[in-house]
Amino acid sequence: MEREYLDQQRELQKQYQGGEITKSVYDRETQVLSDAQSERLRIQQDYYSQIDALQADWISGAQDGFADWFDEISDVSGTVSDGVKSSLDGVFSNVTSMLEGNKVSWKSWGISVLQIIEKVALQMAVVSAMGAVLHLLACWGLSHQASQVTLAAALLLGHQHRTHFLPALMTTSR
Numbered sequence: 300m301e302r303e304y305l306d307q308q309r310e311l312q313k314q315y316q317g318g319e320i321t322k323s324v325y326d327r328e329t330q331v332l333s334d335a336q337s338e339r340l341r342i343q344q345d346y347y348s349q350i351d352a353l354q355a356d357w358i359s360g361a362q363d364g365f366a367d368w369f370d371e372i373s374d375v376s377g378t379v380s381d382g383v384k385s386s387l388d389g390v391f392s393n394v395t396s397m398l399e400g401n402k403v404s405w406k407s408w409g410i411s412v413l414q415i416i417e418k419v420a421l422q423m424a425v426v427s428a429m430g431a432v433l434h435l436l437a438c439w440g441l442s443h444q445a446s447q448v449t450l451a452a453a454l455l456l457g458h459q460h461r462t463h464f465l466p467a468l469m470t471t472s473r
Contacts, residue, residue: 300343304336369429375422382415 308329315325353359389411393403 300336300339304332307332372422373426375419375426378415378419378422382412382419385415386412 311320311325311328311332314320315322320328386408389408393405393408396403
């Protein structure tokens with residue numbers, strides 16, 4: 300950007316010194332160039348300031364990450380669906396291998412099914428516990444401030460359209 304400005308300024312200087320333009324044209328065009336350069340620098344500075352502000356807003360990043368994680372962990376149905384698909388794929392792979400005369404490990408298949416069940420149970424426990432805590436805080440209505448914090452936490456999670464406890468939060472916070 301600076302190089303382009305200097306090149307244009309040199310070209311104007313050359314035209315002025317060569318008698319191609321008058322002093323008033325030179326002055327006017329120099330001012331236009333200077334104003335344009337200032338505006339471009341201001342725009343660039345604003346852009347980098349906005350980038351710096353976004354990168355420095357780690358709390359927003361943490362909230363987004365937590366909300367994304369909670370969305371993912373709340374999808375128990377999706378985990379069960381993936382688990383059933385994976386288990387059935389394993390059964391068909393083992394049966395295919397047996398038909399081809401290969402030795403198969405039903406033990407490792409059974410362990411993988413148990414790991415899927417374990418993951419689903421843990422997901423359900425986490426989602427249930429988080430929902431119960433938020434629901435209790437809302438129902439107890441500890442104080443207006445506590446219910447505001449609870450409402451903020453629920454909104455932070457980004458589940459206002461999915462959770463069963465948000466209506467209680469809304470009525471408690473009023």
